[in-house]
Amino acid sequence: MAFDSVREFMEALDKSRDIVRIKEEVDWELEAGAINRRCYETQGPAVLFENIRDYPGHRILGGSLGTYRRVAIALGLDPDTPIPAIHQEYEQREQHPIKPVVVDSGPCKENVLMGEDVDLSLFPAPMIHDGDGGRYLGTWDIVVTNDPETGWTNWGMYRFMINTRRTLSGDPSPISHLALVFREKYLPKKKPMPMALVIGADPLCHMVATGGYGIDVDEADFAGALRGEPVELVKCETSDLLVPAHAEIVVEAEILPDGIAPEGPFGEYPGYRTGIARTGVLCQVKAITYRNSPILTMISLGVPVDDASVAAALTAGISMKRRLERxxxxxxxxxxxxxxxxxxxxxxxxxxxxxxxxxxxxxxxxxxxxxxxxxxxxxxxxxxxxxxxxxxxxxxxxxxxxxxxxxxxxxxxxxxxxxxxxxxxxxxxxxxxxxxxxxxxxxxxxxLPIRSSFDCIYPKEIRDKVLQRWGQYGLK
Ligand SMILES: Cc1cc2nc3c(=O)[nH]c(=O)nc-3n(C[C@H](O)[C@H](O)[C@H](O)COP(=O)(O)O)c2cc1C
Ligand SMILES: [Mn+2]
The missing domain is CATH 3.40.1670.10 (UbiD C-terminal domain-like)
Known part of the structure; x- marks a missing residue:
């Protein structure tokens, strides 16, 4: 039932006509971001850019979960499933976490760049909005980190931009789980924290990375829950971190305890460029592995409705409900x-x-x-x-x-x-x-005032009669 990869998911989007594959050459500088953004604002499709200026053989996918239809498809439901039913299904599946399984290898290892070969400029990181601080490789991503003491593996969606050929900078907020573990387990020992920036995994993996799960909770188990089967993970080349085996691109890096780098600004999720900080964490890239003809997933984040606001409606709504119940x-x-x-x-x-x-x-x-x-x-x-x-x-x-x-x-x-x-x-x-x-x-x-609605202000026998005779009146 579940899709193993973003490629399988795209085939389903093809069938339901929820994706357009763009063969025209598109510029990574603003053009791809602007197209993706306008699609959100016109209730348009996901877009696969197949011909990117300067990057033959590379592709960019924008807006994979930008509508409830696409979320329904990712969950294996009918694309026209009503919103409340999608929420109920999501909430119900999340009650049964499924642990991931570790496999020996996977498509994400088709190409491996190590040592001197590591070069972020080989990938078509888009300049998404005018005025962004740089080219963002990680927007619709999954950032994998690990708590060295408890073994907790966290997945969070945090943006990362290219700083130099071999460094990234990012802006995990102080309350993010990445920042928490970094602050408590790595910084005091002045140790670099291994991380993996995963791009282009199965859409439900990205979805859970946006969700506010608890401390010590592995988001991967909830990706399994939503999929109804375990996620397949494979070990990184330069650390013990495990990443989705079918991912398109995996950037293996270390967050440095003693460095900062320019980061942002960026068009933020409330729909405005509101961020104030202009520096972020600095990450040294150790290796990059990727599929042949890799697909870089992105989001031209901005005014709703887009992938971020749909995902947040689902994940935040459900976690707030649980918290209120508690x-x-x-x-x-x-x-x-x-x-x-x-x-x-x-x-x-x-x-x-x-x-x-x-x-x-x-x-x-x-x-x-x-x-x-x-x-x-x-x-x-x-x-x-x-x-x-x-x-x-x-x-x-x-x-x-x-x-x-x-x-x-x-x-x-x-x-x-x-x-x-x-x-x-x-x-x-x-x-x-x-x-x-x-x-x-x-x-x-x-x-209490009586509501003047069909259901509330008429006696049952009248409602029954009217409903029963509805067709006879010539009404549909
Ligand atoms: C497109 C997108 C980009 C995001 N970028 C960031 C970011 O740069 N920093 C951050 O702290 N949270 C960001 N978030 C929100 C986090 O993904 C969210 O808070 C998530 O719960 C983080 O995982 P954690 O709870 O394991 O820390 C982003 C969310 C989306 C949908
Ligand atoms: Mn978390």
Whole structure:
């Protein structure tokens, strides 16, 4: 059922006409990024650039999971599967992690560059947006690192740009698992941290790399869960790290304990260029292995909806739901619509009211606060139906009592949120609002306004009669 490689996945996209293979010569400098970006903004297809200026034999794939259709295909579902059903399927599969298996070799070893042969300029890293700090080799990637004490292998999607022929620079945030292990296990000993930058693996591997799984959790097990079968991994040439055997390109590197390098700016996931830091970690490349005619996966990140916002809607929505459940919130459903780029989240609850809204706020305040707007609705409002949520917000959120406003102190807010001032982003200060769109619990139930909808305002016998005779009326 699962696709082993991005190539098999692309064949499925061919069948459903969700990919266009571009034979015209396309420039790696801005043109490929602009085409990929415009495809997102016109609900267009994934694009495979087969003819890239200066790089014969190399290919770039943009937008592999840029729509829910493509996510459904990656999961082996009907492309037209409705969004709530995709979320349910995803959530259900994730409950059964499957450990990866180690194999002796794989397509990613078809070509091996070591020593003097190592040269990042052999690959068509695109200049994605005008004004980017450089050419990004890693955007839709998987960065593999390891905790030397516990054996925990982390997969995270972090961007990496080319610094020199044999060095990369990247911007893993201080709360990323990569930064955590680097800070705690390598920096104190002044040891370089081995990493592998994996490009062009099976799409579900990339998907889990974007997800916020717990500390000590191997994302690979969840890629197995989504695939319904284990991911095949193969050992790196210059470290003990294991990487997906069917990947297109694997850059084996070490993050240096004593170096920094220019990094960014970049068009960020909230849809604006908001980043402030202009330096990042420095990585020394040790080896590069790649398939014949390799496919470099990329994302021209920006305003939603794109691969990042769809992936985040799935992974963040599900992890927020689990977290709220752990804190005893009677949550029925959580949806972080892609258009809200995880800055806005909609939460359905079995029992609402101001106290519940405060409890929800406190769950979010307990950690770094990446979300800044939370909409809480009663369980009879479908969280996936943004029009219905807007209706609830318009008429059920009291303009004085229904809004909880809270400042988020320095060091805890999202440094990429566009509405924060430059100074706020710099010190990571911000805020969070909860919009309580539920009926106050203290209102006697018999005084609640009756919803004037077919389901709520008509007696059952009338509804049954109307439904039964629908066709007879000449209605479809
Ligand atoms: C396209 C894309 C690019 C990303 N780039 C970065 C990045 O450069 N740095 C970062 O800290 N997180 C980045 N993220 C978010 C991380 O992938 C996400 O937080 C993930 O949970 C990280 O894995 P971890 O939880 O194991 O640290 C990016 C996400 C996407 C979809
Ligand atoms: Mn992780």
């Amino acid at each position: 804190h005893g919130i009677p949550v029925t459903a959580v949806y972080a619509p892609p258009e809200g780029v995880t800055h806005l989240v909609i939460i359905g609850v079995r029992s609402g009211g101001t106290e519940m809204a405060r409890r929800i706020r406190d769950v979010f305040l307990a950690r770094r606060v990446m979300v800044n707007k939370i909409i809480v609705v009663d369980e009879d409002v479908d969280v996936y139906d943004v029009g219905k949520v807007l209706h609830a917000f318009a008429v059920k959120c009291h303009p004085v009592n229904g809004i909880i406003v809270e400042e988020v102190p320095a060091g805890k807010a999202n440094m990429l949120t566009p509405c924060y001032s430059y100074e706020e982003r710099k010190i990571m200060k911000g805020g969070i609002d909860v919009f309580d769109c539920t009926w106050p619990v203290e209102w006697p139930r018999e005084t």
